[in-house]
Amino acid sequence: MELEAALRDQVxxxxxxxxxxxxxxxxxxxxxxxxxxxxxxxxESWVVMVMPPDATKKSEExxxxxxxxxxxxxxxxxxxxxxxxxxxxxxRYDEPAGMMVLEDLTDLTFEAALxxxxxxxxxxGRAVELLARLRVQAERNADPECLAFTRSFDEDLYDWELxxxxxxxxxxxxxxxxxxxxxxxxxxxxxxxxxxxAAAPRGFTHRDYQSRNIMVKDGExxxxxxxxxxxxxxxxxxxxxxxxxxxxxxxxxxxQMLDRYIQAFHEAGGERIEPGPFKDFFDLLTIQRKLKDxxxxxxxxxxxxxxGFLVSIPASLRYVKAAFVRRPELRPLQxxxxxxxxxxxx
Numbered sequence: 001m002e003l004e005a006a007l008r009d010q011v012x013x014x015x016x017x018x019x020x021x022x023x024x025x026x027x028x029x030x031x032x033x034x035x036x037x038x039x040x041x042x043x044e045s046w047v048v049m050v051m052p053p054d055a056t057k058k059s060e061e062x063x064x065x066x067x068x069x070x071x072x073x074x075x076x077x078x079x080x081x082x083x084x085x086x087x088x089x090x091x092r093y094d095e096p097a098g099m100m101v102l103e104d105l106t107d108l109t110f111e112a113a114l115x116x117x118x119x120x121x122x123x124x125g126r127a128v129e130l131l132a133r134l135r136v137q138a139e140r141n142a143d144p145e146c147l148a149f150t151r152s153f154d155e156d157l158y159d160w161e162l163x164x165x166x167x168x169x170x171x172x173x174x175x176x177x178x179x180x181x182x183x184x185x186x187x188x189x190x191x192x193x194x195x196x197x198a199a200a201p202r203g204f205t206h207r208d209y210q211s212r213n214i215m216v217k218d219g220e221x222x223x224x225x226x227x228x229x230x231x232x233x234x235x236x237x238x239x240x241x242x243x244x245x246x247x248x249x250x251x252x253x254x255x256q257m258l259d260r261y262i263q264a265f266h267e268a269g270g271e272r273i274e275p276g277p278f279k280d281f282f283d284l285l286t287i288q289r290k291l292k293d294x295x296x297x298x299x300x301x302x303x304x305x306x307x308g309f310l311v312s313i314p315a316s317l318r319y320v321k322a323a324f325v326r327r328p329e330l331r332p333l334q335x336x337x338x339x340x341x342x343x344x345x346x
Contacts, residue, residue, distance in 0.1 A: 047101075077226070110215070189333045207232070211241070236285060242257055258279055283326040287323045
């Protein structure tokens with residue numbers, strides 16, 4: 001009851017009038033260490049984000065540097081608003097209490113709005129074009145005050161993520177450890193992949209731009225969960241969206257959307273992107289990202305006690321397998337991993 005009173009009080013202070021009897025509903029928070037509560041009933045409702053005491057600490061996933069001095073959500077939110085990206089409105093942030101009052105975006109995620117695929121072309125087209133405009137704007141308007149410009153996908157981070165898969169998606173999942181010779185081969189190949197990916201030019205990257213992190217409100221696409229933004233290659237957010245573990249898309253459609261991104265990027269910024277190399281890099285990045293996702297889902301199950309993402313491991317592995325076909329030089333790596341993860345066998 002104490003928490004409920006605090007939630008109602010936060011909303012009351014945010015909107016300037018009390019809500020002593022407002023109903024409270026706890027919302028699903030996925031893998032986040034934050035909790036979300038809806039206070040009131042739509043259309044007169046708000047969402048209160050409740051953060052742990054160490055909310056300004058570094059990301060749970062490997063990152064370098066000191067913990068940020070400002071809440072990353074607030075910091076990156078300010079930058080995206082400045083670029084004209086639709087993000088949830090912040091009505092109040094009570095830092096000492098660890099609570100933030102946000103506009104209620106309702107429950108319609110991009111994933112839910114797909115309606116069985118009837119409007120897939122239109123929705124994905126809008127999401128891809130939004131991403132292209134955001135990237136062009138961000139490349140023109142770098143901001144050293146925004147945390148996303150102080151951290152990046154470097155060689156060590158890519159490598160850490162691949163070994164996160166080795167630890168949780170290969171070893172923990174199979175219950176076996178690679179031999180010393182296999183481990184040496186994994187170390188070498190993972191480092192080569194990480195080096196190749198890290199050599200690409202970097203810019204503002206959401207990091208998890210996928211169907212559950214885009215909301216649809218009054219016909220608008222609203223971007224959420226951007227607090228881990230950093231510097232990465234142009235293809236990274238496209239892999240998150242078009243190789244989404246929650247909504248599987250066939251390759252022909254993915255190619256259409258990649259072409260649409262390239263066209264939108266040219267229209268917004270004037271630069272022409274060569275499709276062939278762009279898509280080749282997309283496939284290499286797919287292997288890295290989706291291996292990491294598969295391992296991460298097992299980590300969340302075993303370490304955080306949340307098995308809800310296990311259902312998304314097969315889709316992640318199917319994406320990896322398809323990308324291996326398009327990057328035949330990595331066949332030795334595929335064969336090695338498939339000894340422990342047979343779903344990836346050629």
